[in-house]
Amino acid sequence: MCTPFNQLVVWLENLLINESVNFSFAISSALNFVKKAVELDLGYLFFNRSIPSLSGGELQRLRLVQVFNTQLTDLLIVLDEPLAGISGSEKILVFNNIVELSKKHTILVIDHGETFIPQADVVIALGIGSGKYGGTIINTEKYIKSQKIDFKCEPIQTNDMILIDLKNSIYLFEGVTIKITPKNLNLILGKSGVGKSTLLREYLPQYFEKYTYISQKPIVGKSNSTIATLIEISTLISTFFAKHFSKEKNFFQL
Numbered sequence: 001m002c003t004p005f006n007q008l009v010v011w012l013e014n015l016l017i018n019e020s021v022n023f024s025f026a027i028s029s030a031l032n033f034v035k036k037a038v039e040l041d042l043g044y045l046f047f048n049r050s051i052p053s054l055s056g057g058e059l060q061r062l063r064l065v066q067v068f069n070t071q072l073t074d075l076l077i078v079l080d081e082p083l084a085g086i087s088g089s090e091k092i093l094v095f096n097n098i099v100e101l102s103k104k105h106t107i108l109v110i111d112h113g114e115t116f117i118p119q120a121d122v123v124i125a126l127g128i129g130s131g132k133y134g135g136t137i138i139n140t141e142k143y144i145k146s147q148k149i150d151f152k153c154e155p156i157q158t159n160d161m162i163l164i165d166l167k168n169s170i171y172l173f174e175g176v177t178i179k180i181t182p183k184n185l186n187l188i189l190g191k192s193g194v195g196k197s198t199l200l201r202e203y204l205p206q207y208f209e210k211y212t213y214i215s216q217k218p219i220v221g222k223s224n225s226t227i228a229t230l231i232e233i234s235t236l237i238s239t240f241f242a243k244h245f246s247k248e249k250n251f252f253q254l
């Protein structure tokens with residue numbers, strides 16, 4: 001079904017009016033899902049959109065649609081960084097829905113910022129370190145104050161630019177023409193779904209011979225997997241040793 005959510009609302013509403021009682025609950029559930037998706041600025045998506053093609057922000061909001069549409073009450077709902085990967089105006093939409101959800105449920109939010117503090121009844125700060133050095137309840141007011149650091153960074157002005165001009169089409173992304181500065185930090189901004197990940201994942205590898213893309217998606221692996229394996233550092237190390245030591249040298253012989 002390639003009909004966008006924002007066009008599907010009217011169709012489902014008409015179907016709900018004319019449909020028999022047997023299917024009314026299913027249609028009503030689909031309608032509520034679509035309406036909430038449109039409210040969270042996802043009206044351009046459709047049901048047969050593949051998961052890998054979604055941006056991190058789009059996937060985050062789709063997960064939250066299910067939470068916001070729950071018909072149950074008096075639940076303990078734990079939200080771990082619900083605003084992660086979501087841009088400005090979208091954060092406001094998600095924030096307002098979480099506040100509204102707290103009227104019927106107990107909401108526990110884990111967050112790194114101050115967004116939820118004014119609305120929270122209880123604020124708990126954990127720290128100060130991580131791992132075995134963390135997990136201790138510390139003074140909340142003192143911690144929040146210590147995090148307020150004014151940091152201003154002026155972009156470096158340079159004429160040393162790399163022009164990237166790729167015209168082929170991937171997904172619905174119609175090519176790209178950008179300039180980046182070598183040996184510097186380059187920042188790409190924009191709302192979720194505009195093509196930031198597509199640019200990094202699909203286009204830039206066509207231009208650069210040596211290129212490593214690290215996804216924002218959760219790392220999936222076995223108990224003995226490592227980040228070095230995931231981003232292919234282990235492959236680089238093994239290749240280096242393979243080139244450095246010839247087959248005649250029995251390097252691994254004890």
